[in-house]
Amino acid sequence: MFDMPTQPHAGEPAPAGEPVPPLEAGRPCAACGLLPLCFPHGRGVPAPIAIRHQRVAKGDSLFRRGDSFLHVQAVKTGYFKTVISDRLGTEQVIGFHLPGDLLGLDGMLHGQHGCDAIALEDAEVCVASCFDAGEMCRQSAQVQEGFWRSFAQVLTGHERRALLLGQGVQAQQRLAMFLEDWSRRLRAAGLPHQEIVLPMTRQEIGSLLGLALETISRCFAKLESKGAIEVRQRSIRIVDAKLLAGAGLWPGEGG
Template sequence: MNPSTHPSEKSRTPGAATLSVACSNCNLRELCMPAGLSPADLERIDELVATRRRLKRGEALFRSGEAFTSLYAIRTGFFKTCVTAEDGRDQVTGFQMAGEIIGLDGIVGDRHTCDAVALEDAEVCVMPFDKVGELSREVNALQHHVHRIMSREIVREHGVMLLLGSMRAEERLAAFLLNLVQRLHARGFSRSELVLRMTREEIGSYLGLKLETVSRTFSRFAEEGTIEVHHRHLRILDAEALHRLVNHPGCN
């Protein structure tokens, strides 16, 4: 599946990097919107997403401290979220891909608490949060879906704490690769092949590992025949070996 937009689904807005959008025509609808909506509810959902926004690689969708106004459904591309540590370094807190929603960090204090930066050219659907709240009161399925998204973020954060708190380097990287390929497969991509949109340094920042450790662990996996790596192209040759690492009794 290629989550690119069909020409009939969009129209260029002169002088702005925004596009009109209809969720009912989107091939990622089942990933970022509730399932089983009635035609009437789907028509209401179409009113929720007013525009799309295009970003170039390296461009920020939002920055820490900016006023929170909208949630964003990623249509194409990859993002990283990061915060600035006390020593001035960027700490990567997550990677997001097509079909996922970002911007939830701003709900609590009405300001974003992290940066969201495009790792490649990307396109997002802009969902004004006041409209999300208003429509959620009328469409129960949407309210339930928003709660599920928030719950998933909590579960993800717990998973990251487990990675950083109790796993060795090879276990962290194995868990990261398995999670990444699983999410990509849900979008119609290969179970075993992927292109790493993030750098090894960014992976290390996310996993709490030094760049040298990440590179050394990749090399070890390749030498053992677990993966095959060519620049950013990666193929998993032995998924069971990765699963064994993640499920090792020492990391439970």
């Protein structure tokens, strides 16, 4: 447990960095998008660049639309959502992010972030300067390749989400696909993926999937009555992964 020190504004990264010590030497986080920068020479050999750590309190934003893009960031602990607010002020969730995920890469386009990243619970992020990242990629083909792969990971996530818009994909299927995907990602991050505690509200799930929060609630009930999952508030237990997969319609994984 952390005893939260006086929390600085998370909006702009603290110039000098937090007094959080660097990662315990040789203990890379599982499947992190910053891994190529963090441990470019393999386990045990720390990075030659400064990777700063930063805490973000629940509900605070790591960055907001319009903020300058100066850092490559990855979630270390906790969960984030990224949202875009339309002209009416209603916010549209475009993604949820768990430990290891890179954040805000869309900012590379114009040097400004295109969305807000908001912590769903108290969280920590790892931060490398863009400049350092570029430098390292130029020095090592291996680092570059790893970094490109991290980009592609983000891209692939977006493409997977496009499948939610499939012809007549029903609400129940969407939720099933979401849960399956979330579980898969938790697993990839080395976190428990069968007994899940969702960090987001029904409304936020609904926003991502294009459904009303009531529909999400009803679909949880339906999937539970089918025996695919057990639901108690935000605690989800995946009882029958096969049944859940059958409810969704992901394309064949292996190819």
